[in-house]
Amino acid sequence: MLEKYKNRYHFAVNFYSIFLLITFIPDFMGINSMLLRYAFWGLKAGLAFWIIYRTREILSNLSGVEILFFVLLFIYAANIYIDVFLFPLPILDHKQGILDFAQFCLIFFLALSFRYHPSFHSQQSFNFFIITLTAGLILAYFFAIQNFKLDTTNIRYDANSTVNSIGYGQAGCALCIISLYGIINQKVNYLRVIFIITLILGMISIAKAGTRSPVVVLAFVSAFYFLARLGVVKGIMLMLVLLGLMIVYLDSIIELMESMGSTLATRLTSMIEEGESSGRDQIYKHTLNIINESPIFGAYYVIPYGLQKGSYPHNFFLEVFLATGVVGGVLYVCLVFYSIFKCYNLIKQDHGSSWILLLYLQMICFGMFSTGLYSSQDFWILLFFLLSIRNYDSKTEVEP
Numbered sequence: 296m297l298e299k300y301k302n303r304y305h306f307a308v309n310f311y312s313i314f315l316l317i318t319f320i321p322d323f324m325g326i327n328s329m330l331l332r333y334a335f336w337g338l339k340a341g342l343a344f345w346i347i348y349r350t351r352e353i354l355s356n357l358s359g360v361e362i363l364f365f366v367l368l369f370i371y372a373a374n375i376y377i378d379v380f381l382f383p384l385p386i387l388d389h390k391q392g393i394l395d396f397a398q399f400c401l402i403f404f405l406a407l408s409f410r411y412h413p414s415f416h417s418q419q420s421f422n423f424f425i426i427t428l429t430a431g432l433i434l435a436y437f438f439a440i441q442n443f444k445l446d447t448t449n450i451r452y453d454a455n456s457t458v459n460s461i462g463y464g465q466a467g468c469a470l471c472i473i474s475l476y477g478i479i480n481q482k483v484n485y486l487r488v489i490f491i492i493t494l495i496l497g498m499i500s501i502a503k504a505g506t507r508s509p510v511v512v513l514a515f516v517s518a519f520y521f522l523a524r525l526g527v528v529k530g531i532m533l534m535l536v537l538l539g540l541m542i543v544y545l546d547s548i549i550e551l552m553e554s555m556g557s558t559l560a561t562r563l564t565s566m567i568e569e570g571e572s573s574g575r576d577q578i579y580k581h582t583l584n585i586i587n588e589s590p591i592f593g594a595y596y597v598i599p600y601g602l603q604k605g606s607y608p609h610n611f612f613l614e615v616f617l618a619t620g621v622v623g624g625v626l627y628v629c630l631v632f633y634s635i636f637k638c639y640n641l642i643k644q645d646h647g648s649s650w651i652l653l654l655y656l657q658m659i660c661f662g663m664f665s666t667g668l669y670s671s672q673d674f675w676i677l678l679f680f681l682l683s684i685r686n687y688d689s690k691t692e693v694e695p
Contacts, residue, residue: 297349301414305346307424309339309405310654310673311466315431318457319438328457340401343408353410360633360682361410363626368403368675370623371615375399375596375669384595386605395596395669402672406679415680416648425477428470429493432500435463439503451505460504461665465657467500468509472516472657476650479524512660520653523642574602575609575664582608586616593620596669607667611659614668631659634681641684648684655681 307313314335321328347353357365378384379392409415435454442451442460454463470493477490501509521530581602588594596618598604608614611631616624638656642649655677662674 297346298414300342301346301412302417303419303423305342305408306415306420306651307427308342309409309676310424311469312424312427312431315435315454315458315466316427318455319431319434321457322438322455332457336398336401340404343404346408347404353407358683358685360630361679363630364406364679364682365403367623367626367630368406370619370626371596371669372396372399372403374593374618374623378596384597384599384605386599387597398672399669402675405672406676409676409680409683411648411680411683411685413647416651421473421650425470425473425493428466428473429496432467432470432496435466435500436496436503439463452503454504461506461508464501464504464506464509465512465661467497467504468513468657468661469654470494470497470500471509471513472497472520472653473650475517475520476653479520480645480649508661508665511664512657515660516653516656519639519656520642523639524645524649578603578609579613582610582613582617586613586620589620590616591620592622593618593624597667607669609664609666611662611668611671611674618669630678630682634678635659637681637684641681646684648680651677652681 317331317335318328320326321331375392375396378387379389379396383389383392414420431454435458439452439454440456442453451460452463453459454466458466474490474494474497478487478494481487481490501513518530518534521533524530525533578598582598585594585598593616596614598606598608598617603609608617612624612628615627619627634655638652641652646652655674658671658674658677662668662671668674
């Protein structure tokens with residue numbers, strides 16, 4: 296039973312797809328969405344404990360880089376604890392702070408449950424993930440809710456009352472990424488056609504959500520994948536072909552987006568022509584000033600005052616230096632760059648986990664301008680999964 300669960304369901308339970316599906320339940324049944332969210336966290340925690348208990352050997356023989364990962368987690372958790380319990384931030388709601396701390400501590404166990412094992416990237420796991428994610432995005436297309444809070448002039452769509460437009464767009468981006476993986480790696484033509492269809496659905500989801508970050512993330516991750524998997528020459532040629540097709544059909548693409556009520560084309564145009572960044576440049580500048588006040592050990596896990604107070608800096612690198620200073624920041628930077636280098640080598644060798652590694656790269660790119668590092672369980676879990684892979688040989692899988 297354990298092996299079947301790990302081999303098929305564990306990845307989907309923890310990333311995007313199952314969560315997206317169940318978030319439609321509150322809207323359909325008229326129940327409190329927060330209760331469902333907490334229940335789902337409990338389910339994830341329980342399943343993680345189950346895997347760790349049944350496979351206790353994962354607690355032994357940790358490599359040096361895996362130990363550094365947990366050192367970084369401990370440093371970050373200690374800083375959140377100080378901000379919440381020892382020297383509470385005036386702008387931080389205490390209940391929310393406790394929830395943030397509990398959510399972050401859960402990462403320790405979720406990450407351990409994802410210590411590398413071939414089961415997590417099995418064909419069954421891949422199939423179940425893409426099927427459930429596709430189902431969730433189909434529901435989202437028909438039941439999406441207009442979001443007037445983020446931008447009153449350019450309408451965006453939330454997937455439902457729980458998943459906002461940013462999460463909706465990133466779910467669509469994830470489907471695009473693994474669809475591209477399927478198209479390139481699948482040898483059966485009719486299956487390639489299916490992946491092309493899911494790729495189109497992912498793009499439609501991005502367009503309907505109306506957020507720009509998935510477009511940027513998809514471009515960077517796709518380029519990384521093509522260069523690593525196909526080589527520099529073939530990768531560049533493929534990107535040029537795709538760019539050419541996009542330019543040729545640009546008017547048709549814009550018309551399609553407008554027919555869906557999407558304002559994504561308008562927002563992308565303003566970003567390119569006017570450098571419009573939704574104020575992120577000011578947020579980054581403000582965060583840097585706060586970091587300079589306590590550069591060694593850091594001071595706060597959220598912005599304590601001024602612009603975006605109580606929120607995250609919209610950049611993983613700035614956030615880790617804000618929260619942990621040079622002590623944790625340098626370690627974080629080293630682990631992330633090491634992980635990117637490792638990603639390139641594993642994808643180049645067509646390792647079985649490549650589709651999961653692409654989703655990890657999505658989280659890194661996403662974290663450059665949206666979402667919070669302290670709340671991004673997906674990022675931390677996938678970082679540990681990648682760091683725990685010890686074998687570069689895709690032909691002979693070796694358990695840690």
